[in-house]
Amino acid sequence: MAWFKPGDLLDRTFEVGIILKGLDGLLELVGGILLLAVSPATLNRLVVTPTQHEISEDPHDFVATHLLHLTAGLHRSTVWFGAVYLLLHGAVKIVLVVALLRNQLWAYPWTIVFLLAFIGYQLYRIALHPTVGLVLLTVFDAFVVWLTWREYGRQRAAGRTRSAAPG
Numbered sequence: 001m002a003w004f005k006p007g008d009l010l011d012r013t014f015e016v017g018i019i020l021k022g023l024d025g026l027l028e029l030v031g032g033i034l035l036l037a038v039s040p041a042t043l044n045r046l047v048v049t050p051t052q053h054e055i056s057e058d059p060h061d062f063v064a065t066h067l068l069h070l071t072a073g074l075h076r077s078t079v080w081f082g083a084v085y086l087l088l089h090g091a092v093k094i095v096l097v098v099a100l101l102r103n104q105l106w107a108y109p110w111t112i113v114f115l116l117a118f119i120g121y122q123l124y125r126i127a128l129h130p131t132v133g134l135v136l137l138t139v140f141d142a143f144v145v146w147l148t149w150r151e152y153g154r155q156r157a158a159g160r161t162r163s164a165a166p167g
Helices: 009-037 040-057 062-072 076-101 107-128 132-164
Strands: none
Touching: 009 076, 009 132, 040 062, 040 076, 076 107, 107 132
Protein backbone atom coordinates (compact mmCIF):
# COMPACT_ATOMS: atom_id res chain seq x y z
CA MET A 1 0.00 0.00 0.00
CA ALA A 2 1.38 3.39 -1.03
CA TRP A 3 1.74 6.27 1.39
CA PHE A 4 -0.38 9.38 0.98
CA LYS A 5 1.23 11.83 -1.45
CA PRO A 6 -0.17 15.36 -1.31
CA GLY A 7 -0.73 17.01 -4.65
CA ASP A 8 -2.14 20.47 -4.05
CA LEU A 9 -2.39 22.89 -1.13
CA LEU A 10 -5.56 21.29 0.25
CA ASP A 11 -3.90 17.86 0.12
CA ARG A 12 -0.95 19.24 2.10
CA THR A 13 -3.37 20.89 4.52
CA PHE A 14 -5.13 17.53 4.96
CA GLU A 15 -1.80 15.82 5.59
CA VAL A 16 -0.75 18.44 8.19
CA GLY A 17 -4.18 18.29 9.85
CA ILE A 18 -4.15 14.54 10.28
CA ILE A 19 -0.52 14.54 11.41
CA LEU A 20 -1.51 17.09 14.09
CA LYS A 21 -4.35 14.74 15.10
CA GLY A 22 -1.82 11.91 15.32
CA LEU A 23 0.51 13.96 17.51
CA ASP A 24 -2.46 14.83 19.70
CA GLY A 25 -3.24 11.12 19.94
CA LEU A 26 0.34 10.41 20.97
CA LEU A 27 0.14 13.07 23.71
CA GLU A 28 -3.14 11.52 24.89
CA LEU A 29 -1.46 8.10 25.14
CA VAL A 30 1.37 9.59 27.19
CA GLY A 31 -1.13 11.43 29.39
CA GLY A 32 -3.17 8.26 29.93
CA ILE A 33 -0.07 6.30 30.91
CA LEU A 34 1.00 9.05 33.31
CA LEU A 35 -2.45 9.09 34.90
CA LEU A 36 -2.23 5.35 35.50
CA ALA A 37 1.25 5.68 36.98
CA VAL A 38 0.58 8.61 39.32
CA SER A 39 -1.77 8.71 42.32
CA PRO A 40 -4.36 11.50 42.72
CA ALA A 41 -2.43 12.83 45.74
CA THR A 42 0.77 13.00 43.70
CA LEU A 43 -1.04 14.77 40.87
CA ASN A 44 -2.34 17.31 43.37
CA ARG A 45 1.20 17.87 44.76
CA LEU A 46 2.55 18.23 41.20
CA VAL A 47 0.09 21.08 40.62
CA VAL A 48 0.29 22.72 44.06
CA THR A 49 4.08 23.05 44.08
CA PRO A 50 4.52 25.09 40.88
CA THR A 51 1.36 27.17 41.40
CA GLN A 52 1.99 28.13 45.05
CA HIS A 53 4.11 31.15 44.18
CA GLU A 54 1.65 32.38 41.55
CA ILE A 55 -1.32 32.03 43.93
CA SER A 56 0.57 33.93 46.68
CA GLU A 57 1.09 36.83 44.25
CA ASP A 58 -2.34 36.68 42.64
CA PRO A 59 -4.97 34.58 44.46
CA HIS A 60 -7.27 34.92 41.42
CA ASP A 61 -4.77 33.75 38.77
CA PHE A 62 -6.92 32.05 36.13
CA VAL A 63 -4.63 29.16 35.18
CA ALA A 64 -3.37 28.39 38.68
CA THR A 65 -6.82 28.44 40.31
CA HIS A 66 -8.30 26.22 37.59
CA LEU A 67 -5.44 23.72 37.84
CA LEU A 68 -5.78 23.59 41.64
CA HIS A 69 -9.54 23.17 41.38
CA LEU A 70 -9.11 20.40 38.82
CA THR A 71 -6.73 18.32 40.94
CA ALA A 72 -8.16 19.06 44.40
CA GLY A 73 -11.11 16.70 44.12
CA LEU A 74 -9.49 13.88 42.20
CA HIS A 75 -10.37 10.35 43.22
CA ARG A 76 -8.85 7.11 41.97
CA SER A 77 -12.00 6.32 39.94
CA THR A 78 -11.89 9.73 38.26
CA VAL A 79 -8.22 9.29 37.39
CA TRP A 80 -8.90 5.75 36.13
CA PHE A 81 -11.72 7.01 33.88
CA GLY A 82 -9.52 9.82 32.54
CA ALA A 83 -6.65 7.43 31.87
CA VAL A 84 -8.82 4.91 30.01
CA TYR A 85 -10.47 7.71 28.03
CA LEU A 86 -7.10 9.19 27.01
CA LEU A 87 -5.59 5.80 26.16
CA LEU A 88 -8.53 4.71 23.99
CA HIS A 89 -8.99 8.09 22.34
CA GLY A 90 -5.27 8.41 21.64
CA ALA A 91 -4.95 4.86 20.30
CA VAL A 92 -7.91 5.29 17.95
CA LYS A 93 -6.49 8.57 16.64
CA ILE A 94 -3.08 7.06 15.99
CA VAL A 95 -4.51 4.00 14.22
CA LEU A 96 -6.73 6.17 12.01
CA VAL A 97 -3.95 8.65 11.20
CA VAL A 98 -1.52 5.89 10.22
CA ALA A 99 -4.23 4.25 8.10
CA LEU A 100 -5.02 7.56 6.38
CA LEU A 101 -1.34 8.19 5.68
CA ARG A 102 -1.16 4.69 4.18
CA ASN A 103 -4.19 5.41 1.93
CA GLN A 104 -6.39 2.80 3.62
CA LEU A 105 -9.82 3.60 2.18
CA TRP A 106 -11.70 2.19 5.20
CA ALA A 107 -10.08 4.79 7.48
CA TYR A 108 -11.71 7.81 5.80
CA PRO A 109 -15.33 7.15 6.86
CA TRP A 110 -14.21 5.96 10.31
CA THR A 111 -12.22 9.14 10.80
CA ILE A 112 -15.20 11.25 9.76
CA VAL A 113 -17.54 9.37 12.16
CA PHE A 114 -14.99 9.58 14.98
CA LEU A 115 -14.44 13.32 14.53
CA LEU A 116 -18.16 14.06 14.16
CA ALA A 117 -18.87 12.22 17.42
CA PHE A 118 -16.30 14.34 19.22
CA ILE A 119 -17.53 17.52 17.55
CA GLY A 120 -20.98 16.67 18.94
CA TYR A 121 -19.50 16.23 22.41
CA GLN A 122 -17.48 19.44 22.07
CA LEU A 123 -20.63 21.36 21.04
CA TYR A 124 -22.37 20.00 24.13
CA ARG A 125 -19.45 21.20 26.27
CA ILE A 126 -19.49 24.59 24.52
CA ALA A 127 -23.21 24.93 25.31
CA LEU A 128 -22.48 24.31 29.01
CA HIS A 129 -19.18 26.19 29.41
CA PRO A 130 -17.92 27.92 26.27
CA THR A 131 -14.19 28.49 25.99
CA VAL A 132 -12.18 29.96 23.15
CA GLY A 133 -9.91 26.90 23.05
CA LEU A 134 -12.79 24.47 22.71
CA VAL A 135 -14.44 26.57 20.01
CA LEU A 136 -11.16 26.72 18.06
CA LEU A 137 -10.66 22.95 18.46
CA THR A 138 -14.20 22.33 17.19
CA VAL A 139 -13.66 24.56 14.16
CA PHE A 140 -10.35 22.79 13.45
CA ASP A 141 -12.02 19.36 13.77
CA ALA A 142 -14.83 20.45 11.41
CA PHE A 143 -12.23 21.60 8.89
CA VAL A 144 -10.40 18.26 9.17
CA VAL A 145 -13.73 16.45 8.62
CA TRP A 146 -14.29 18.45 5.45
CA LEU A 147 -10.74 17.77 4.24
CA THR A 148 -11.14 14.06 5.03
CA TRP A 149 -14.46 13.92 3.15
CA ARG A 150 -12.86 15.66 0.18
CA GLU A 151 -9.88 13.32 0.16
CA TYR A 152 -12.13 10.26 0.58
CA GLY A 153 -14.03 11.26 -2.57
CA ARG A 154 -10.78 11.73 -4.45
CA GLN A 155 -9.38 8.38 -3.27
CA ARG A 156 -12.59 6.55 -4.23
CA ALA A 157 -12.60 8.18 -7.67
CA ALA A 158 -8.93 7.28 -8.18
CA GLY A 159 -9.68 3.68 -7.15
CA ARG A 160 -12.54 3.42 -9.67
CA THR A 161 -10.29 4.84 -12.37
CA ARG A 162 -7.53 2.30 -11.58
CA SER A 163 -9.95 -0.64 -11.51
CA ALA A 164 -11.64 0.45 -14.78
CA ALA A 165 -8.33 0.81 -16.65
CA PRO A 166 -7.53 -2.04 -19.04
CA GLY A 167 -4.84 -4.15 -17.60
